[in-house]
Amino acid sequence: MPRRVMKEVLAAVINSLADGILVTDEQGHIILYNQKAEALLGIKGRTGLGEPVQDYIKNEVLVGLINKTLTLNLPFHTEEICIIDSGDSKLRVHVCPVRDEHALLIGSVTLVNDVSMLNAIDKIKSNFLAMVSHQLKSPLGSTLLQTSILLDGLVGELSDKQRDLIQKVKAKTKGMTELVNDILDVCFIEEAGYISQIEPLNLSETVQRTIELMQPQAQDKNIVLKVTMEDQLPIINGNKSSMEAMFINLISNAIKYTPSDGQVSLEIGKNGHYLQLKVSDNGIGIEEKDISRIFDKFYRERSERTKHISGTGLGLSIVKGVVDAHHGSISVESEVGKGSTFTVLLPIS
């Protein structure tokens, strides 16, 4: 294909894209945009070409993202994703640096996608979740408190048979409460994977809080919780509450599947361009046939060794969801009867 024809085809392709595209040079001057970007961002006419981006794009957030991408020029800085308001629409903008073959920064490219519809669906889903949360959690909470009142003898002593029955009711209700909480967590993380509040995080505070929260569960089984943490942890970009959910689920799982008087340890430190967390236990371990499935929702190993351990089968899928949303990776090594080690790698910002 002759070069000139190729150029025309490319121009036609760019104009036919379902998403808006906006390209600037390294100075932040607009060098290319398509009709969709024109419509979504409200750029008037073709006069914007060659002009500074801030003169033609009204949205300050987007201009800020483009300028940040161009001025920071970090070797590992890859992309900026954000939801912005544009009139009645919600736009998802995705800004990436453009580099030549010598990795020299020569500009920026922004993709613009109208997510108003998704956003509306998202709202319906959130409302539905709030409804489920209130409608299911409240009665379960009341039932739990009522059974506790009976068991604590606040309304009279129970016979052994009555106590046994009420204890079973309490255990089942507790399990159901955990399930509802876990389902809400899964939904939250799926939602957060799409639109999350990402901020620079120092995880040492999160780790300390999690350890404090988990201490009672460990003490119940006389398990030692050992934490080894580097003094200066590198900062990662992440969502704080989902990071907490990840730690809680990893550590609470380790405690659950470790017999009394065992040990659970958490190591956290830098490994190349990643922050590495290792949660190890000397518990019952995972059978090889189950390893590939443990991150699936609702999957639990069902065998003689695990039948006394309660759980929803959602904990590790929550962990996986959080790690994925942070562009990290998770792996597991395990030996039956000896213990398991979960290793998470999260990119350093």
Next chain:
Amino acid sequence: MGKKKILIVEDDIDFADATKLILESKSYDVIVAHDGKEGLKKAQTAEPNLIILDVMMPEMDGYEVCAKLKADPKYQHIPILLLTAVGEAIPTTKYTMEMGMKTEADDYIPKPVEPMELVERVENLFRISGSKT
């Protein structure tokens, strides 16, 4: 000294009744309100010595009630125990423990609640507020 009066603000009637039962068994005088607005009104008229406040409620949520009371010099001395709708180890919902702590509540207790823990928290708050005066 007469009985100490506790106001429970909780929209779930069964939960409120159960909490009332626990506190009455420890000889506290208990009154109940079933939404935020009613709770605020009762806090201002019934002169409770302590308030147990649920977070998720219709009309006005617990944070708002708490903020309003703590902003008023007439009521800011009343200790407030916030009942957060957070599961034992699930801090990812909107109503996190952190939010509980960010409000000016004097203490918070996550649901599900164990009766004896509730009583301990209440006694502890009375001890603290008693030592201040």
